[in-house]
Amino acid sequence: MGFKLNYLLSILPRLIGAAAVNIRLAVIIMLFALALGTALTIVRSLKIVAVNACIAVVISFVRGTPLLIQIFIAYYVLPAVGLDLSPEVAGVSAIAFNSMVFVSESMRGGLATIDAGQIEASTALGLPPHAIWLKVVLPQLFRRIVPVLINEATIVVKGTALLSVITVVDVLRTAQQIASASYRPFETMIGSALVFLVINLVISLSGRVAESRFAAARV
Template structure:
């Protein structure tokens, strides 16, 4: 027991020594996550509406986007944006490139989630709204979107959790988030277990909070419905 207590105290002291750095890296993770989620929602909405467009070229472009992104690794997409885009004259900072790449990547999955949510809305509701003289915008805001959001909330939460974990990929393009910070500290202290466990616990804490928030809103919507 004493040995375990000593090990725990040594781990705690080691991690707390580098606590400010972990805090900064965690803020980077949160910032990248929020920004990439916003980008993914824009891309996802455009992709979902594009796949339902009446114009074949728009449908084809949206379908290609979803097909390509879902069929290739996210890490490769990050490399394309950060390392590949400068070849055609577009040079982005590591942080900006990472946010864009993660947002575009997640957007393809959000697009399919939104499309499935739209398909779940009974056609009769839309026809009734049209018969009442609602404009397409009013119908979308008052009838469609509230129901779609309730339907797709669990899937959006899962995608948000994936977005948190995918921020670790940005360590490969020198964004100092949790994973890269842990690696830098390991290179200094030669204590990989301590710092990888600390990073894992922080990721776990963030994703657990997201799961709890999702469960809260699901219960709230269930009471309102």
């Protein structure tokens, strides 16, 4: 059974339509990951030994286990303790939790590049800690980790494909359904790969534009 370009073109609209699910979930995940990662970074900066020890254990778990297992835990294990989540909520929770850790690690590294004198000057002026974070630290920090956030966004988009295993009807799940009905997995998998490739190329190009604008603003 040879490759048929016409068949690939005929199924692309359906795959592109399904990509709306991946994009929607990826946006939600990144917003949660950015908010939670920022909060985690601030908590870690307080240097409370017991809290940081617990956070270190969580980070080790997230970094040391496959994302797919984390998704399975959210979908299959959490109901056993009373948290019965829908496939999308479980998937978003698992990937956002995973991404939160990597965002926080990136922000922690970015903090080291911010001049401590700015924080000391802000403190001397009488600014409260929350104002220092909101007006001095975080604006600079977000600008400096834009490349990392763009890279994380592409990872998140690819990670949403894993949600097909818990019945989320996304690009990959749709491709599997088409392949099962048509017995043409070659074209359907190529089509799904192209859809993800285009999405991530758009994200990467948007990131480069944002980087150049931030660089121009600093000049």
